[in-house]
Amino acid sequence: MDTAAKTMHRIFRFYYDGFRTMSWWGKRVWIIILIKLFIMFLILRIFFFPDFLKVNFSDDRERGDYVLEQLTGNN
């Protein structure tokens, strides 16, 4: 095993052992983090928070023209 592979293996073991021997509270907060990230990125982001300009306009030129319309108040 070369040095880089050994280093990668040590880093992997470090995280693996850390998660494996995690305390009660550590496990609880990781469950909460995963639920939170799931809700935020797979529910809220996709279904409730689309990027308004990206969804409604195909390129930056159209987006800029739209905002220019909004700013100049001739919409």
Add this chain to the structure above:
Amino acid sequence: MIENFDLSLVNWSRGQFALTAIYHWLFVPLTLGLSFILAFMETLYVRTGDEMWKKITKFWMTLFGINFAIGVATGIILEFEFGTNWSNYSWFVGDIFGAPLAVEGILAFFLESTFVAVMFFGWNKVSKKFHLASTWLVAIGANLSALWILVANAWMENPVGMVFNPDTARNEMSSFRDVVLNPVAVDKFLHTVTSGFVLASVFVIGISSWFLIRKREELLARKSILVAGIFGLVSGLMVALTGDTSARTIAKVQPVKFAAMEALYDGSTDAGLTVISALRDSGERLGEKKVHEKKLKIEIPGLLSIMTTGQQGGYVPGLKDLINGNPDKGILSVSEMIERGRYARQVLTDYKVAKELGDNDSMATLAAKFEDKDFTDNYFRYFGYSYFEHPWQVIPSVPVIFYAFRVMVGLGFFFIVLFIIAVWFHRRETLEKNRWFLWLALFSIPLAYLASELGWIVTEMGRQPWIIQNLMPVHVAVSNISAGAVQTTFWLFAVLFTALLIAEVSIMVRQIRIGPKH
């Protein structure tokens, strides 16, 4: 113009952003301050080799970990809202926000995946010094991460270092240095992080006091109170100092907010500093806004003039000066600013028409104006005023800001006294005998959160109606979406964040009850 906007959409979008930011800020300041307290405690462990300091460090690290984990990524929701609810604003400032937020994202990622992991998983696996270095890097990294967010926030209050490109309708960064060294950013960063240090110190002293009340973990509690008391005292004095410089900067770049903080309607060369007062409707009106008078006030004569201008008898403008103008003091009226803003917007409209007609000569001439110093300094800087019909519309809610500011400052001084007493009782070894102090310290924890949130209420409500000072009002920044959609996500967030808060508090209370013997 303002009548054309759906105010319910504006208000729900504003309310949703406020809700998200307030919840997010419940987690952040403890991370900022407790990370440094941990670093000091672990330094004492490494220097003395005393295992008690290791036990103390690991106990507070547990509470830090719970708060950090529950709070992590709650700020990302604010970025979701920028893209969905505030698309005009996001586009208008995109290039300015991009750089600081990208730096923050990279910093946060490396910090969280590397050094936080070493902090929690690395005991007995890496050397003591490497572990200590990781703890310090987490503290420094977390606070630097806050720097970039605060730089972006400060730009909204004092937009500098940019050029507006009429072709893309975006502001483009012309000087990264000006954006980062924006005086509002420097003051805001120092004031905000030191206030986080104070909150964390109150938290540590409060929890330690609970142990002393329960006659448990007395040594841990006493040592923790000493570290947090000294750190809190230094930080509390820094908060007062940076608050003073911050207020002076606000007086220059956001004079309406400053006058609202003081409920100062009439300018004066001998303006007094109101310590506390009750505001009452005087019956007078400034446009359609109530003019409040101060009743039952405790005031230090002349002090506001000295603190604001640095000299006795310095003139501090009131809201009437700032709205109606005061030529003797070189203050432009808001009516004049509206006219200048309308001229700037007309130039932008002419550019848009020329672009639609493909008139390249006119486009070049008009675009050059946005790089011309006379035009940017005298017209474009008032661009946002063009969206108002009446000068009084730029006045924020005076009572909210006036009271929030006073409660925040009052609590800040209360915490300084609390820290002095904590250190004093520790020196005299009388902490346990003064149970009133232990109870006071425990019940001060929610007060520290209150003061911290009130600071943001003063900042953000004080700059209403602006989302970007003088350039873009809030109602122009919102996306053209339905108010119902924003209401739905408002309640979704309320439920999600409340659940997170309950989870944090319950896990944290459990770990505190268990104590360091886990």
